[in-house]
Amino acid sequence: MTDIASQRPIVRSRFGIMHYLVCLKGILIREGLRYLNQRERFISSLVRPLLWLFIFAAGFRQVLGVSIIPPYQTYVLYEVYITPGLCGMILLFSGMQSSLSMVYDREMGNMRTLLVSPFPRWFLLVSKLLAGVAVSIIQVYAFLFIAWFWGVKAPPLGYLLTLPALFLSGMMLGALGMLLSSLIKQLENFAGIMNFVIFPMYFASSALYPLWRVQEASPLLYKICLLNPFTYAVELIRFAFYGQIEWTSLAVVCAFTIIFISGAIIAYDPSRGLVIKKQEGGTN
Amino acid sequence: MGTNAGLRNIHDKSMPDASLPALDLASVSYAYGKRQALDNITFSIQAGRFAVLLGLNGAGKTTLFSLISHLFATRHGRIHVFGHDIDRKPGDALRRLGIVFQARTLDLDLSVQQNLAYHASLHGIRAREANQRIHDLMKSIDMSDRLHEKARSLSGGQIRRVEIVRALLHEPSLLLLDEATVGLDIKSRATILADIRKLVEEKGISVLWATHLIDEVSHADQVIVLNQGKLVANGPVSDVVKNAGAETINEAFSRLTGIVALQTGSRV
Numbered sequence: 001m002t003d004i005a006s007q008r009p010i011v012r013s014r015f016g017i018m019h020y021l022v023c024l025k026g027i028l029i030r031e032g033l034r035y036l037n038q039r040e041r042f043i044s045s046l047v048r049p050l051l052w053l054f055i056f057a058a059g060f061r062q063v064l065g066v067s068i069i070p071p072y073q074t075y076v077l078y079e080v081y082i083t084p085g086l087c088g089m090i091l092l093f094s095g096m097q098s099s100l101s102m103v104y105d106r107e108m109g110n111m112r113t114l115l116v117s118p119f120p121r122w123f124l125l126v127s128k129l130l131a132g133v134a135v136s137i138i139q140v141y142a143f144l145f146i147a148w149f150w151g152v153k154a155p156p157l158g159y160l161l162t163l164p165a166l167f168l169s170g171m172m173l174g175a176l177g178m179l180l181s182s183l184i185k186q187l188e189n190f191a192g193i194m195n196f197v198i199f200p201m202y203f204a205s206s207a208l209y210p211l212w213r214v215q216e217a218s219p220l221l222y223k224i225c226l227l228n229p230f231t232y233a234v235e236l237i238r239f240a241f242y243g244q245i246e247w248t249s250l251a252v253v254c255a256f257t258i259i260f261i262s263g264a265i266i267a268y269d270p271s272r273g274l275v276i277k278k279q280e281g282g283t284n
Numbered sequence: 285m286g287t288n289a290g291l292r293n294i295h296d297k298s299m300p301d302a303s304l305p306a307l308d309l310a311s312v313s314y315a316y317g318k319r320q321a322l323d324n325i326t327f328s329i330q331a332g333r334f335a336v337l338l339g340l341n342g343a344g345k346t347t348l349f350s351l352i353s354h355l356f357a358t359r360h361g362r363i364h365v366f367g368h369d370i371d372r373k374p375g376d377a378l379r380r381l382g383i384v385f386q387a388r389t390l391d392l393d394l395s396v397q398q399n400l401a402y403h404a405s406l407h408g409i410r411a412r413e414a415n416q417r418i419h420d421l422m423k424s425i426d427m428s429d430r431l432h433e434k435a436r437s438l439s440g441g442q443i444r445r446v447e448i449v450r451a452l453l454h455e456p457s458l459l460l461l462d463e464a465t466v467g468l469d470i471k472s473r474a475t476i477l478a479d480i481r482k483l484v485e486e487k488g489i490s491v492l493w494a495t496h497l498i499d500e501v502s503h504a505d506q507v508i509v510l511n512q513g514k515l516v517a518n519g520p521v522s523d524v525v526k527n528a529g530a531e532t533i534n535e536a537f538s539r540l541t542g543i544v545a546l547q548t549g550s551r552v
Contacts, residue, residue: 015375015408018408018410019408020408022405022408022409022410022411023405023406023407023408025405026401026402026404026405026406027402027405027406029401029402029405030391030394030398030402033394033398034391034393034394037393037394038393108387108388108389109385109387109388109389110389110390110391112353112355112383112385112387112389113389113402113403113406113450114406115354115355116353116354116355116378116381116383117378117406117407118374118375118376118377118378118379118407118408119375119406119408120375124406269357270354270355270356270357
């Protein structure tokens with residue numbers, strides 16, 4: 001910014017691509033540092049799906065048999081079936097954790113430092129979203145690593161091929177979290193998110209049981225599962241493990257990602273946003 | 285804060301846009317629902333001036349800062365920062381603004397260095413350049429040795445000074461400070477105020493200093509008084525005092541805001 005020869009200031013008229021990358025890198029590093037500083041967050045993010053895998057899945061293995069359904073070409077253990085759902089669970093909780101941290105940042109004032117950056121608001125929010133997704137994907141692979149020792153193994157290439165599916169699903173769920181963060185007035189309201197968003201999304205999906213079983217048990221629940229974007233995220237991940245693309249899931253996940261991101265950008269836009277209404281009565 | 289060679293001249297008044305008002309508000313109003321927080325506020329601050337925004341709690345100072353820093357959209361009226369409309373060209377305006385918020389905004393779990401580097405990245409400043417500026421600015425406030433400590437370990441006054449360093453990292457032309465000395469002891473308050481005044485004198489940076497503490501006003505300052513969302517005075521201290529029919533700025537502020545003069549020790 002300062003010209004060394006003349007020691008005169010140079011006022012940049014516009015940011016170039018390098019400046020955007022510097023900004024993105026800074027947001028990624030900060031999110032990573034915060035994550036490293038919260039070891040209990042890392043541990044709890046792993047304990048939750050591992051409990052499901054080690055206890056729930058082992059216990060229900062005999063009760064919940066899974067027939068041969070795509071993408072599986074043979075009978076699979078229940079642990080294998082629910083692993084993509086547990087990956088989705090990590091992304092879902094991580095997305096909501098980001099939502100929680102944004103509400104916390106807003107209450108503590110840290111959010112302001114981000115929002116007064118001269119970069120476009122949409123870019124800042126997408127960068128923050130990318131940082132959150134990067135952290136959650138690391139959690140997923142840590143879980144898959146442990147699951148591998150438990151005997152839950154996907155084709156080796158599947159671990160690589162599922163990365164884009166994890167990324168897209170993480171973006172969708174992270175964007176949902178970001179949108180929700182704009183609607184949550186106080187940190188205390190986060191419990192409501194658990195009850196009204198996370199649990200219904202998780203249980204009313206194909207994460208724990210195949211949809212044909214749901215349909216047999218309750219046609220209404222089956223329809224709800226079909227309306228749940230989390231179902232499509234799980235199926236996208238499930239097929240990706242076997243090197244396949246489930247096109248409907250891909251389309252739905254992409255569509256909801258765009259919808260949620262757009263909603264979050266609008267909500268955080270000072271001229272149209274909902275966040276501004278949260279300030280009512282809180283400023284002087 | 286002002287002995288730093290790295291910053292010398294970067295706030296030079298010869299900057300291309302220095303002839304424009306640093307800040308220009310025209311008929312700015314804002315309401316939270318039915319409650320009018322700001323009502324038809326108009327004033328300007330010339331480049332290189334130290335302006336004090338005086339008002340009691342609830343006068344509308346923070347709302348005004350939120351509008352100037354584009355946290356809120358200006359629905360009525362216009363705000364220009366060195367000629368750049370904050371709503372139409374927020375990037376250009378925000379690039380020239382350094383902001384110290386009333387609430388502490390350092391991430392307490394990160395080190396001072398990490399906090400400052402994060403802010404630098406939010407302004408697109410590359411790591412090498414950012415590290416140099418961080419080093420220079422922290423040295424100028426004699427806090428180089430605290431760079432790698434967690435922000436949580438700093439005192440309230442030190443956090444404030446780091447926040448001011450952070451606000452200066454991207455070399456702004458206009459510095460906004462919202463109640464920057466609230467909650468600090470007398471020594472910390474005096475140090476911070478002196479640091480900021482030095483910046484104005486030596487670097488030609490413009491400052492809008494919001495406070496409710498009269499003793500932070502100096503003779504040469506421009507004073508802007510807000511009361512219940514309305515602008516009730518604007519001008520040099522002497523004019524504000526004279527127009528209020530008072531003898532001191534303390535008395536003038538009391539009259540303008542309708543309070544009994546309780547504060548003592550005013551220097552003006």
